[in-house]
Amino acid sequence: MLKNVLIVDDQQLVRAGMKAMLRIAEPACEVAEAGSYDETLALLASGTYDVVFLDIDLRSGPNGMDVLAYIREAGIAVHVIMLAASDDPEIVLGCIAAGASGYIAKSVGDESVFARALATVFSNGVYLPSSVVGNGNHSTTVARPVPHEMTPELPPRLREVLFYVCQGLPNKAIANRMGISEGTVRKNYVSELLRVFKVARRTALVVEVSRRGIRVPPPH
Numbered sequence: 001m002l003k004n005v006l007i008v009d010d011q012q013l014v015r016a017g018m019k020a021m022l023r024i025a026e027p028a029c030e031v032a033e034a035g036s037y038d039e040t041l042a043l044l045a046s047g048t049y050d051v052v053f054l055d056i057d058l059r060s061g062p063n064g065m066d067v068l069a070y071i072r073e074a075g076i077a078v079h080v081i082m083l084a085a086s087d088d089p090e091i092v093l094g095c096i097a098a099g100a101s102g103y104i105a106k107s108v109g110d111e112s113v114f115a116r117a118l119a120t121v122f123s124n125g126v127y128l129p130s131s132v133v134g135n136g137n138h139s140t141t142v143a144r145p146v147p148h149e150m151t152p153e154l155p156p157r158l159r160e161v162l163f164y165v166c167q168g169l170p171n172k173a174i175a176n177r178m179g180i181s182e183g184t185v186r187k188n189y190v191s192e193l194l195r196v197f198k199v200a201r202r203t204a205l206v207v208e209v210s211r212r213g214i215r216v217p218p219p220h
Helices: 012-025 037-046 064-073 089-097 111-122 156-167 171-178 182-197 202-212
Strands: 004-008 030-034 051-055 079-084 102-105
Touching (some): 004 037, 051 064, 064 079, 079 089
Parallel strands (some): 051 079
């Protein structure tokens, strides 16, 4: 399936390397590039993207977290995968809480790890480093799909909400897309997902989806 991808990094060589790996992981994808906050906002305003790979440390002007905040406040439906040098769990979870739907640590592992991360993202999975989903030993282990009995069967509307939660959308944006109230999203759907996955917070829900290797298809 064709994917429209936006790479946001202030280093041209990094963008070129990522673009090459993207072409290997998803040969048919269309790739756009931005090196700053302003360039990113201009591209988001003029095009539609399935995935944004966003460096957390843009060094001129607003940083990657500012871009993420703009995307979520604007209610743009896109998977935002943060790129950073560190896989410190506190930083990873902070990004997920802010609306990221994945996180790749540049400094952990090699190109094969990055390729697996891309494969996870392109198959509607949530990729998080093992420092968060594993035992915290900074290994390159990637979560594998779990047995079917550990993957709950969800009604279509609940599965749709799970997709949007994993995409990082806040309750208000989810409500607008589904034509229901924000309260209904929070009380009826998100609370039920927390119960089903036996977690207490949305951030933990995204981590659990990643840990189990669950693929959440987009709504029809």
